[in-house]
Amino acid sequence: MPAHREKNSEERNHKNIQNDTQASQVQWGRAWEVDWFSLASILFLLMFAPLIVYYFIMSCDQYQCSLTDPLIDLLMGNKHLSDIWNKTPTLTYTAAGIYIIWVAFQVILYMFVPDFCHKFLPGYVGGVQEGAVTPAGVVNKYEINGLQAWIITHVLWFANAYYFHWFSPTIIFDNWIPLLWCANILGYVVSTFAMIKGYFFPTNAKDCKFTGNFFYDYMMGIEFNPRIGKWFDFKLFFNGRPGIVAWTLINLSYAAKQQELYGQVTNSMILVNVLQGIYVLDFFWNEAWYLKTIDICHDHFGWYLGWGDCVWLPYLYTLQGLYLVYHPVQLSTASAIGVLMLGLIGYYVFRTTNHQKDLFRRTNGNCRIWGKKPEYIECSYMSVDGTKYYSKLMTSGFWGWARHFNYTGDLMGSLAYCLACGFEHILPYFYIIYMTILLTHRCIRDEHRCFSKYGKDWKLYTAAVPYRLIPGVF
Numbered sequence: 001m002p003a004h005r006e007k008n009s010e011e012r013n014h015k016n017i018q019n020d021t022q023a024s025q026v027q028w029g030r031a032w033e034v035d036w037f038s039l040a041s042i043l044f045l046l047m048f049a050p051l052i053v054y055y056f057i058m059s060c061d062q063y064q065c066s067l068t069d070p071l072i073d074l075l076m077g078n079k080h081l082s083d084i085w086n087k088t089p090t091l092t093y094t095a096a097g098i099y100i101i102w103v104a105f106q107v108i109l110y111m112f113v114p115d116f117c118h119k120f121l122p123g124y125v126g127g128v129q130e131g132a133v134t135p136a137g138v139v140n141k142y143e144i145n146g147l148q149a150w151i152i153t154h155v156l157w158f159a160n161a162y163y164f165h166w167f168s169p170t171i172i173f174d175n176w177i178p179l180l181w182c183a184n185i186l187g188y189v190v191s192t193f194a195m196i197k198g199y200f201f202p203t204n205a206k207d208c209k210f211t212g213n214f215f216y217d218y219m220m221g222i223e224f225n226p227r228i229g230k231w232f233d234f235k236l237f238f239n240g241r242p243g244i245v246a247w248t249l250i251n252l253s254y255a256a257k258q259q260e261l262y263g264q265v266t267n268s269m270i271l272v273n274v275l276q277g278i279y280v281l282d283f284f285w286n287e288a289w290y291l292k293t294i295d296i297c298h299d300h301f302g303w304y305l306g307w308g309d310c311v312w313l314p315y316l317y318t319l320q321g322l323y324l325v326y327h328p329v330q331l332s333t334a335s336a337i338g339v340l341m342l343g344l345i346g347y348y349v350f351r352t353t354n355h356q357k358d359l360f361r362r363t364n365g366n367c368r369i370w371g372k373k374p375e376y377i378e379c380s381y382m383s384v385d386g387t388k389y390y391s392k393l394m395t396s397g398f399w400g401w402a403r404h405f406n407y408t409g410d411l412m413g414s415l416a417y418c419l420a421c422g423f424e425h426i427l428p429y430f431y432i433i434y435m436t437i438l439l440t441h442r443c444i445r446d447e448h449r450c451f452s453k454y455g456k457d458w459k460l461y462t463a464a465v466p467y468r469l470i471p472g473v474f
């Protein structure tokens with residue numbers, strides 16, 4: 001457990017020693033007051049994020065993935081918006097059928113197939129697991145069975161592609177824009193439902209936050225952990241499936257399309273499939289650990305997560321594969337090895353950093369990091385009911401190099417996917433640009449939250465580890 005409730009006299013002494021930090025620790029969680037910048041960003045995203053996704057996918061469909069040609073066409077008067085819109089495939093019954101079956105299948109795997117992977121895979125943590133303490137002091141239980149859902153889905157996918165032939169493995173690519181409309185419908189329905197639920201029948205009223213600003217509440221969410229019944233957890237389901245299970249299937253569909261169009265799959269497509277496949281598998285292998293990440297521990301469930309998981313993630317995180325269908329880049333052996341090494345080193349840094357924190361928190365510091373007992377800063381915080389908790393911030397291992405070295409590894413891996421696509425177009429580089437903005441913003445957001453949570457103790461930590469992402473630079 002990451003935190004320990006105050007129970008014994010030793011802890012009470014500790015409380016006295018740290019009393020002076022309490023004043024700054026009463027507010028923990030998402031901001032109650034919405035500043036103008038947050039509101040402007042939220043309105044911008046609500047209005048433009050769906051258009052951005054459409055623009056990227058449309059530019060591949062109609063302009064061979066050029067991001068500038070549609071704009072030039074419009075500015076020069078060669079085309080009107082209506083010409084582009086009229087050429088865009090509409091929602092079809094086929095796509096609606098595929099999407100409903102897909103989501104229903106993932107719901108069945110999530111709700112009705114208890115995890116069996118943890119029974120035979122050594123080291124894998126699955127089955128019923130506990131999340132972190134919420135601001136209201138609740139500890140939720142989760143059925144961790146994402147790895148199993150991923151395996152079953154992919155076994156069926158390969159069985160179909162090589163044996164049953166019920167549908168073409170290019171099915172996702174072939175219906176990509178009609179499926180976009182389905183994903184949008186689900187994203188908006190889920191986010192709107194979550195908002196209504198937060199007002200009228202929240203799972204835990206004490207863990208709801210109302211800022212009074214409709215747009216902020218819709219975007220960032222009201223309920224912390226909305227659930228239907230005891231087990232259907234919105235955050236865990238929508239974060240992982242259908243988006244992340246689909247990620248690798250989407251890439252496989254792109255590879256199948258390359259095979260169909262050009263009679264071969266390029267080494268760049270294989271690299272993108274392998275490197276992103278490792279990332280996705282890592283996510284499911286560590287799904288229990290994921291319960292302790294910001295998305296589950298700190299974010300409320302609104303449009304940001306609901307729509308983002310249904311639309312933004314599957315459509316924009318897979319742009320490299322989509323690009324390679326239109327531009328089948330074959331890298332030289334040296335470039336391919338370079339991209340592979342960058343991707344693997346990035347993954348190693350990402351995983352090791354996350355593992356170090358997880359080990360440290362699970363053992364309450366009684367572990368070894370790089371062969372030594374870890375160093376840390378003791379800290380304390382309070383939940384809304386006034387209970388005081390104690391925690392530790394590690395200053396050893398990669399956590400002594402920078403405060404978010406896990407993000408640095410993530411960014412190295414992200415850059416590798418983009419480099420696999422060569423340098424002809426900017427579109428595949430969207431991912432590294434977006435991840436840099438996302439993770440830098442996340443860093444700042446997380447540090448703001450940690451400061452409100454730990455107060456002076458957090459300041460001690462930032463003095464001990466002064467850099468965020470790159471030691472000596474930022």
Ligand code: NDP
Pocket residue numbers: 002292293294295350354357360361391392393394395399403404406407410442446450453
């Ligand atoms: P972290 O795993 O870095 O978690 C941050 C939290 O860890 C802090 O809020 C704090 O929580 C605790 N913490 C901070 N410093 C320390 C320390 N020195 N010692 C111990 N605990 C500490 O962040 P995320 O949850 O954002 O990210 C998890 C992973 O997911 C990252 O590797 C990230 O790259 C990846 N990610 C990927 C995304 C994608 O779209 N591909 C999006 C977002 C994340 P506490 O309150 O418990 O103290």
